[in-house]
Structures are given as structure tokens and as C-alpha cells.
Amino acid sequence: MTEDRRPKELFVIPSSEAPTDASRVADFTPDLIDVGEHHLCPGCGEPIAIRAVMDAIALLGLAEKSVAVFGIGCSTAFSNNLDVEVLQALHGRAPSVATGVSRVRPGLAVFTIQGDGDMANEGLQEVLHCAARGENIVCIMLNNGVFGETGGHLTVTTTIGQRTKNTIEGRDAAKHGHPMRIAELLAQIDGVGYVARGAVNDAGNVARTKRMMVEAFTAQQQGLGLSFVEVLTMCPTGWFVPTDEAPNYLAETIAGTHAVGVLRSALPSSPSD
Amino acid sequence: MSARLVEGSEAFAQAMVSAGCRFFAGYPMTPFTEVLEHMAAALPTVGGVCMNAESELEAVGMVWGAAAAGTRAATGSTGQGLSLMQESIAEAALAGIGFVVLNMARGQGDYFQATRGGGHGDYRTPVLAPSGPAEVSQLIGEAFDLADRWRNPVMVVGDYYMAHTWVDVELSEDYPEPRSAPDWTLDGSTGGTGGAKLVSPLGTTKQRDGVGYDLAAHYAHADQQREAMAAGITPRAETTQTEDAEILLVAYGTMARYAESVVAMLRSEGHAVGLVRPITLWPYPERQVAEAAAGCRLVAVYENNAGQMIDDVKLSVLGVAPVVGLNGYRTDSSAFGISPDVSVEQLAASVRELLETS
Numbered sequence: 041m042t043e044d045r046r047p048k049e050l051f052v053i054p055s056s057e058a059p060t061d062a063s064r065v066a067d068f069t070p071d072l073i074d075v076g077e078h079h080l081c082p083g084c085g086e087p088i089a090i091r092a093v094m095d096a097i098a099l100l101g102l103a104e105k106s107v108a109v110f111g112i113g114c115s116t117a118f119s120n121n122l123d124v125e126v127l128q129a130l131h132g133r134a135p136s137v138a139t140g141v142s143r144v145r146p147g148l149a150v151f152t153i154q155g156d157g158d159m160a161n162e163g164l165q166e167v168l169h170c171a172a173r174g175e176n177i178v179c180i181m182l183n184n185g186v187f188g189e190t191g192g193h194l195t196v197t198t199t200i201g202q203r204t205k206n207t208i209e210g211r212d213a214a215k216h217g218h219p220m221r222i223a224e225l226l227a228q229i230d231g232v233g234y235v236a237r238g239a240v241n242d243a244g245n246v247a248r249t250k251r252m253m254v255e256a257f258t259a260q261q262q263g264l265g266l267s268f269v270e271v272l273t274m275c276p277t278g279w280f281v282p283t284d285e286a287p288n289y290l291a292e293t294i295a296g297t298h299a300v301g302v303l304r305s306a307l308p309s310s311p312s313d
Numbered sequence: 314m315s316a317r318l319v320e321g322s323e324a325f326a327q328a329m330v331s332a333g334c335r336f337f338a339g340y341p342m343t344p345f346t347e348v349l350e351h352m353a354a355a356l357p358t359v360g361g362v363c364m365n366a367e368s369e370l371e372a373v374g375m376v377w378g379a380a381a382a383g384t385r386a387a388t389g390s391t392g393q394g395l396s397l398m399q400e401s402i403a404e405a406a407l408a409g410i411g412f413v414v415l416n417m418a419r420g421q422g423d424y425f426q427a428t429r430g431g432g433h434g435d436y437r438t439p440v441l442a443p444s445g446p447a448e449v450s451q452l453i454g455e456a457f458d459l460a461d462r463w464r465n466p467v468m469v470v471g472d473y474y475m476a477h478t479w480v481d482v483e484l485s486e487d488y489p490e491p492r493s494a495p496d497w498t499l500d501g502s503t504g505g506t507g508g509a510k511l512v513s514p515l516g517t518t519k520q521r522d523g524v525g526y527d528l529a530a531h532y533a534h535a536d537q538q539r540e541a542m543a544a545g546i547t548p549r550a551e552t553t554q555t556e557d558a559e560i561l562l563v564a565y566g567t568m569a570r571y572a573e574s575v576v577a578m579l580r581s582e583g584h585a586v587g588l589v590r591p592i593t594l595w596p597y598p599e600r601q602v603a604e605a606a607a608g609c610r611l612v613a614v615y616e617n618n619a620g621q622m623i624d625d626v627k628l629s630v631l632g633v634a635p636v637v638g639l640n641g642y643r644t645d646s647s648a649f650g651i652s653p654d655v656s657v658e659q660l661a662a663s664v665r666e667l668l669e670t671s
């Protein structure tokens with residue numbers, strides 16, 4: 041990581057005005073991400089969330105001491121577009137893998153990137169145990185309420201009324217059970233240093249999510265225990281909605297159950313909202 | 314080196330620490346539990362880390378991470394716990410992540426799980442089988458070397474008897490500095506260079522100008538690696554009085570020690586009985602077993618299960634001599650792999666019967 045590549049401040053295109061040419065160029069040349077092609081769908085929220093992570097790492101100067109541990113989901117296809125060291129874990133297993141890295145290399149900024157299916161279905165106990173141990177890592181959950189990668193199936197975070205491939209009329213509590221709120225679950229565990237839920241459905245939420253990432257990694261670097269950031273991401277393909285309707289669908293169908301905000305912070309400075 | 318009276322499981326733990334293991338994670342289960350206890354006591358004294366993992370799934374996950382970050386790492390369990398770990402063991406082989414797995418079995422019913430691989434896909438794990446604590450130290454060191462050399466999980470098989478018998482063993486009390494982290498392992502430092510490292514069961518191609526992972530290339534590479542590993546590890550066995558044997562016993566681990574006594578006993582009675590003890594269960598010492606079986610009247614496979622290793626013996630002997638199984642021993646009520654009928658007298662009686670009837 042060379043000094044000149046590091047952004048001097050968080051950069052967000054104002055949503056109220058048309059972007060200038062210069063800001064367009066800056067926005068399309070992010071740090072630590074290979075901007076070549078990738079396999080994710082148009083309109084997918086996951087690359088935006090991952091970019092927020094990379095921006096925070098670049099801003100905090102952590103590129104040379106980061107290890108990303110990826111779960112298995114759509115974001116896996118993006119893991120070799122990153123210019124930080126990546127360790128691929130199995131479906132559900134990233135928090136324990138990150139624990140192993142962090143315990144033998146304690147100074148590093150070790151973080152996980154997992155989907156909601158990966159973290160909250162297949163491996164929920166892993167992140168809970170990491171939280172209780174106060175494991176000094178950052179866990180990031182990209183929450184679209186579906187198994188995007190397998191074709192849009194129900195997960196434990198799917199909200200009531202949300203369409204998925206196996207709840208095509210919308211999730212019905214009587215038939216399919218209730219959604220779990222993962223950030224809230226983690227926020228009440230002693231051992232966490234920071235818990236927040238962001239979203240990437242509009243510019244304001246993207247900016248907020250970037251600040252959350254900065255705070256999460258700051259807390260991790262200060263040794264405050266587990267940092268957890270959940271990010272609500274669009275999955276137009278798995279939700280069976282047109283790409284341009286996905287941001288609104290997120291706001292209307294998902295964010296009502298999974299509210300955006302900082303739930304807990306041990307940082308001395310004031311949290312992002 | 315000094316001889317000390319220790320519990321077998323302490324011999325396993327000391328051997329790991331001496332071999333440079335600095336990360337261990339486990340979840341209690343008999344007869345693996347005491348190894349975990351000894352590691353929890355020993356590792357912090359040499360700057361290592363022992364994790365009381367909340368499950369076997371997490372134990373092997375932690376070891377995956379520690380090994381990928383360049384530390385010699387190990388985990389272990391017993392039957393059920395190892396069943397839970399199989400997904401990670403199988404994929405670690407594909408990811409090129411080497412670590413040691415202790416298989417502290419109950420009896421020998423997990424021979425297939427250990428040697429065939431209880432997980433999915435085209436992978437193999439080298440398996441070493443000491444016959445008792447005295448051999449543990451050497452084989453544990455070799456297991457870590459193999460894990461490093463082939464970047465593959467390596468299994469060491471013990472059992473209840475080995476874990477819980479107190480024995481006088483030579484234990485090294487000085488701990489050499491662990492080897493430095495191999496080049497491929499992660500420490501974060503290549504981030505931001507345009508070529509950050511990647512360790513993954515999907516391959517390590519950072520396709521800077523392409524898209525995604527090249528799985529065809531990765532799987533082909535993994536096949537080559539596995540074949541090279543199979544060819545590169547010398548199968549080992551110990552033979553006892555096999556030259557003129559009419560009846561050849563084949564046994565591994567604790568069972569081989571009973572068989573050894575029986576060979577000595579029957580030889581003193583004038584019977585031509587010999588023993589082959591496989592030390593590597595994978596790759597299997599086929600040549601040694603075949604050579605020892607040549608000219609025998611009968612090959613008898615003595616194992617504390619319903620008959621598993623007998624398949625490998627038949628594959629080795631390939632019809633040169635008839636192969637029978639001395640197995641199917643009932644377990645005591647603890648179900649920890651202790652079998653009342655496993656005894657020198659019983660085995661001697663069985664072999665005498667074979668001498669008369671075959």
C-alpha cells in the first residue's frame with residue numbers, strides 16, 4: 041500500500057447533484073479492488089458493501105496488515121478481485137478460521153465477509169462464540185435475506201412478506217417461521233466492541249455504511265473485541281424484482297425489520313449516528 | 314532426552330510441542346480429552362495458543378486459519394468429532410493447507426474413516442499409526458513434516474489404550490524454535506501490492522484481468538499434487554519373523570502389540586508365525602505385506618473392529634494367500650474401545666486353531 045493511493049477522506053458522491061467528471065473517475069477507481077469484470081449480477085449490493093470495507097481499510101492504512109476470510113456465497117466470486125490477502129473458508133466457517141489467523145498473528149486486521157445464509161444459517165454459532173470470546177476480529181454479514189448464490193432461497197433473516205424462491209408469495213410466519221435479527225442478537229453479547237447495521241440501497245446509507253466500517257476496524261485495531269457490521273444488500277435476482285426496483289424493495293420490505301443504525305459501540309469517540 | 318513415566322496422552326502432547334506445534338484447538342471427547350488438557354497446559358509455556366473450541370467444527374476451522382497463517386497447528390478428536398471435521402479436512406487438502414489431526418479412536422472402527430477419508434472429493438490424507446507411546450514422538454514429528462511438505466492434512470491414529478496407559482518414554486524437554494512460516498502463508502503484508510496472496514480451495518489464481526476462479530486448472534493441479542504425494546511418501550511397515558512364517562498376522566497400533574506377544578509365544582512353542590505391522594496406513598505398505606505373505610499358508614488380520622483393514626490386506630496380497638479376519642470383538646459397556654476379548658491368550662488360541670484347521 042503506497043501512501044499516494046490512500047484516500048485522504050471518505051468519498052461519497054452527493055446524491056442531490058449530478059457527479060462531476062473528476063468525482064466519476066475517483067468513484068470508479070477504488071483502492072484495493074481490481075475493477076475488471078466480475079461474476080455478480082447487475083444491481084447487486086454486495087460489491088458496494090465490499091467496497092465500503094476496502095475504503096475503510098485504505099483510509100485506516102491497514103492494507104498491508106489485513107487478512108480477509110471469505111465465506112461461500114455470491115461474494116466469493118468477488119474475493120479474487122481484491123488486493124488484500126484472502127483466505128477462503130468453507131460455508132459457515134469463516135469466524136473460526138479468522139480466529140485461527142488472528143490468534144497466531146494478533147496485530148493484523150482480520151475480517152470475515154459472509155452472506156446471511158453463510159453466517160446466520162450454516163454457521164450462526166461461530167460468530168456468537170467469537171463474540172462471547174471477545175475475538176478481536178471484524179465480522180461482516182452481507183444480508184440480502186436469501187441464499188443468492190443457490191438461486192434466491194429463504195434464510196433465517198428473510199423478512200415477513202419477502203419473496204424468495206421457496207416462499208414465492210412472500211414469507212408467512214405461520215408457514216415459514218420468523219426472521220432473526222442478527223445484529224440485535226450480537227449486540228447483547230459481552231465481548232463485542234462494535235455492532236452496527238448499514239445498507240447500500242442509497243447514497244446516504246452507503247456513506248453511513250462506510251463510516252460504520254471505519255469504526256468497526258478502528259475498534260478492532262484498538263483491541264475492543266469483536267466488531268460486527270451487517271449490511272443490507274440488494275439481490276434483484278434472488279428477490280425476483282427488476283434491478284432498478286431493488287433499492288426500494290430493500291427499504292420497504294427488509295429495512296423495516298432490520299433497522300439501520302449503530303447498536304453498540306465501545307469506541308470513545310461518538311458513533312456514526 | 315530423559316525417560317519419564319507419563320500418561321500416553323502426555324506423550325502425544327509433548328511430541329507435538331517438540332515438533333514445533335504452536336497452535337492447538339480441540340473439544341473434549343474420550344479418549345482425546347487428555348491430549349487437549351496437556352496441550353492447554355503446555356502450549357502457553359512456549360508462547361503457543363491452545364483453544365477450547367466450542368465444537369469440533371470450530372476447532373478444525375481455527376486450525377485451518379492458524380496453519381494458513383504459517384503456524385504449525387493441530388487438532389484432533391474421536392470418531393464422532395472427527396466425522397464433524399471431515400468437510401474441512403477434505404477441503405484443506407484442496408486448499409493446500411497442511412496440519413495434523415489426531416485420531417484418538419475408540420477401538421479401530423474408524424480405520425475406513427481415517428484411510429479412505431470421511432469427507433467428500435478426490436483427496437487423500439497420509440495416516441500414521443504408532444503402536445504405542447514410545448513411537449509417538451517420532452511419528453508426530455514426521456506427521457508435521459509431511460503436512461508441511463505436501464501441504465495436506467496428516468492423521469496420526471491412537472486409541473484409548475495408548476492415551477491412558479502410563480509408560481516410561483524418552484521425552485525431549487527442549488523445544489527448538491518452530492520453523493519459519495512458509496512463503497505461501499498469509500501475514501497481510503502483500504496487501505496493496507497489486508498481487509496480494511490468496512489461499513483457497515477454489516485455487517490461487519488472482520485473475521487480475523480475467524473473471525473469477527479457474528476451477529478446471531485448480532482441480533487438475535490438485536490431482537497432480539495428490540499423485541505426487543502418493544508417490545512421494547514411502548509406505549512403512551515393521552515385520553517380525555516373517556521369513557519362514559506359515560501363518561502371517563497383520564495388525565496395526567495397539568493390536569499389533571498383542572500380536573507381537575503372540576508371535577513370540579507361539580514361536581517358543583515351535584510354530585512358524587510372523588507379523589507385519591503397517592506404520593503408514595495410507596499409503597498402505599502393500600509391497601511389505603505382499604512380500605511377507607508370499608509362501609504363507611494363511612494371512613490373518615487382527616483388528617479391533619468388524620473387519621476394515623482386511624480390505625487393504627486383500628488388495629496387497631491379491632490372492633497369493635488366503636486372508637481371514639480375526640475381528641468382531643465386542644466392546645465393554647464403556648464403549649470406549651476396550652474389548653475384553655482382546656487378549657494375548659485369546660489371540661494365541663485363535664491362531665493355534667488356525668494352525669490346526671488351515
Ligand SMILES: Cc1ncc(C[n+]2csc(CCOP(=O)(O)OP(=O)(O)O)c2C)c(N)n1
Binds near residue numbers: 115131157159
Ligand atoms: C456445506 C454447504 N452447504 C451448502 C452449500 C451451497 N451454498 C453455496 S452458497 C449458499 C448460500 C449462500 O447464501 P448467502 O450466504 O446468504 O450468500 P449470498 O449468495 O446471498 O451472497 C449455499 C447454500 C455449500 N457451499 N456448502
Ligand code: SF4
Binds near residue numbers: 079274
Ligand atoms: S444472486 Fe443476488 S446476491 Fe448473488 S450476485 Fe446476483 S444479485 Fe448479487
Ligand SMILES: [Mg+2]
Binds near residue numbers: 113157182185187
Ligand atoms: Mg444472502
